[in-house]
Amino acid sequence: MHKTNWQVMAQDFMHGEIDKKWQDWWEKEKIFHVTEDPSKQKFYVLDMFPYPSGAGLHVGHPLGYIATDVVARFKKMQGFNVLHPMGFDAFGLPAEQYAIQTGKHPAETTKENIARYKQQMKKIGLVYDWDREVITSDPKYYKWTQWIFLKMYKSWYNKKTDKAEPIETLVGHLEKHGTEGLDAWTSGWEISELTPEQWQNMTLAEKEEFLMHFRLAFLDEAEVNWCPALGTVLANEEVVWDEEKGLVSERGGFPVERRPLKQWFLRITAYAERLLKGLEEIDWRESIKEMQRHWIGKSEGALINFPIENRSESIKVFTTRPDTIFGVTFMVLAPEHPLALEITTEDRKKEVEEFINRIKNQPEIERLSEKDMKGIFTGAYAIHPFTGEKLPIWLGDYVLMHYGTGAIMAVPGHDKRDWKFAKKYGLPIKKVIDAPGVDVEKEAYEEKEGVLVNSDFLNGLTVPEAIEKAIQEIEKRGLGKRHIQYRMRDFLFSRQRYWGEPIPIVYRNIDGKWIPFPVDESQLPIELPYMEDFKPTGSPEPPLARLKDWVELPDGSRRETNTMPGWAGSNWYYLRYMDPHNDQLPVSPEKERYWGPVDLYVGGAEHATAHLIYARFVNKFLKDIGIVTHEEPFQKLFNQGMIQGQTHFIWVDWDEKKAYSSGKVESLPEEVRKRLLKVRFPIKYVDQHGNVDLSRIEEMKREFVQFKDLEFIPDDDGIFRFAEKAIEKMSKSYLNVLNPDDVIEQYGADAFRVYEMFLGPLDEHKPWDTRGIMGAYRFVRNIWNWYVDKEGKPILTDEQPTEEELKIIHKAIDRVTRDIESLAMNTAISTLMTTFNEIKRLGTHKKSILEPFLKLLSPFAPHIAEEIWHLWGNKDSIFNAPWPQAEEKYLKEDTVEYPVAINGKKRFVLQLPTSWSREQIEEFVLNHEKTKKYTEGKEIKKIIVVPGKIVNIVVK
């Protein structure tokens, strides 16, 4: 085999041996094994739950894991009781899709992939308390996922107490008072009024149907995203918009259509207000909080009833601008609105029906992408509740059935969409808010600045005043009420797939109807039965339905065959880590009180809305039922950036099967050049100088068979140069992924970790540079060579440190400590580098300097740190040694280097004592000969002295 450079370089220290030695030792010694210890302050650092994909980890993935590993080791040395667990999100769509692709059972592929992940994590030097490992597809875990679902099923949200309560308290209320005085969250369903007697007289089926509107886990028929290719419904968050294809699944990009289906939901909307409020007290990136606020989408306004002419029904609308009520000139209903066809006059029925069908059958793609709005007049009129005016009722595709009431009062003068609609169909436009330059015939005036006009009792008021006054008047006259509307919808919780937690519900046939009932908690877990063929059918019938023996129970009842979505397990895993083996509860409240909340949660920003909002919701629910004591689960959230890949392109002439170095291209004949294509080349076979590694070209051809027959023609100097390099997302198909195992084999785990941390700010996207890692490698190796001689003996002296040495090391302690605290790993590393350069410059091997430096280095390069630590004769781990403390007295300097600027431009520097006063400095500088040189013949207007910073002289 060709002897590559690293093998020569690696002779000075055997990183491979050192890495493995300490990885095994940490595992054996369980250095991160923790138990609750009230005498110590806890620190809970958590990584986002990985889904163990079949491709394994690439070098971009572990960025966050390395950061948390650094923090965990650092906090441990600082004396905290550090909980740093790891586990796997193994249920769900991706795992199942992978299994289908490989033709294996997901139970098997999941197991393999987890083993691979753990192996890779170990090689990076990541250390966890594996005794707390959580795997969502493990029945011991999903027993509690199912338990939480049952608790939700058995709960309702009491708005009076502002928390979830057992369904029994609701039933008790109904028995005593009927619906009188009941204030419950029902996701917009209007509670039909009942007397206690009426409730008592209901059949079991009727009662169950009634209660279903209150349960926090409930069945509902709803328009859902059906994905035929995946054979399941998807949550809104799992569906994305594709420019070409329209609505597609996030996984795989398959088309998605809307269909009404009976599905399980979790009533997350009951928690909208608490989810919103909780954001104020947590330390998250503002943009993520904004996304969640937007997702919850709270709007305040009023519900107003508009009577329909000659009919008993009325149209209920929601508006945030009740101040513009006198500007209403027509009404618009969503085409799906239940009254749409009903109110249509006979003469227009046919036309309207056609319109409704056209909109309904129109693929979602078109309806959303078309800029133009479509509408039709129903022939019916509503009556303005204040003026009694007749308002034409239209149908319009720009009004959405699923937001508000599915109907609007159109105020074309002060709403852009209504204005556009009015212009298109020639409907009147009225001005009710006046401000300088407002002309509602030219465009809608949506600002809230101005004064109300043409508005009866609102005239002369400002917009905020008018909003308030209008709502009061509406309520006074019984025309409607104040209302808060949320955009957020309930959480779709069933999937027609095999690989997920079975929903612990059975259906009993009562009077010919299948009524859902919860299974008894003692029967949990409902284990997922083994299926040889688990593929989805393409119809909404879940695979589990095919298992007749499993579905049909001896007592004639039938099991629920839908399974839970991938989110189910990841909603609460962070709690299970606190108490992973508890067989009485998902987590004991005492342990949660000690460990919770998560002090630092690191992960990608892609979970901003889905997982991070579901988990907060489940946490709040568990708090309501007394399991959890903290309202918010994740105190500090840090979103790491992505490591991008560097894609390398070569010039290829496929006809002649030749690949040309870029220097060759110019000399090629025109017809050959025309045929050349830029083709992606695997980064793994790029050499240290950023050229094709010709020495390993045969190896490359074996691995990437598409290049098998290519002849590689280098430049005249024997170097094969690339046509182009580009920064792209790391992806297997771009051939720009690097496996951490390969990188670690070449440079060692420590250099890999140091490099990832050094690359740039943790929260930013930055490209991986194959050559850049050499810097990290040299750094680690040079430290080794400074600490250890050729015979492997430590080089260490007991001499007293000098003042200068102490200043250098204490400044480093101060800086590195603060940097790790704020996750500024890149500057922590650069401080370590500059400090080490100073150590070399001073030629010091004093223990008093090298020991604290080794500790500062240890979270980043734990393997050589541990090795050197033990070479010094220590028996315990360096991570059980205390973190060094910076002493204030060494952080101060006696003199400061003052830049002296003339008119803001630096001209020279002066070394002046720190203790000098402003006046002393001023006098000294003004009398200095260098100053005179610059001020000669000019008038000194002013001198600014900023102690410790700068001197600036203003001359004219």
Add this chain to the structure above:
RNA sequence: GCCCAGGUGGCGGAACAGGCAGACGCGCAGGACUUAAAAUCCUGUGGGCCGAUAGGCCCGUGCGGGUUCGAUUCCCGCCCUGGGCACCA
């Protein structure tokens, strides 16, 4: 369209509270070592200009303005890149 980040050498990036722009690393160039290459070590490295040297000058943090003794940092307007939302009444 709206909201949120961000734009600094050839590259990744640094500059903590408005005070020396370019730390640290990569790359590149020159030199040492070597038969040679790699590795290693040393030196230089934002651009332009003057100067034999020492040294000095000018321009520079996306663009245009402003505040200030002083702006990468604050304010106003614009351009570009990335992310999110997208008929939400």
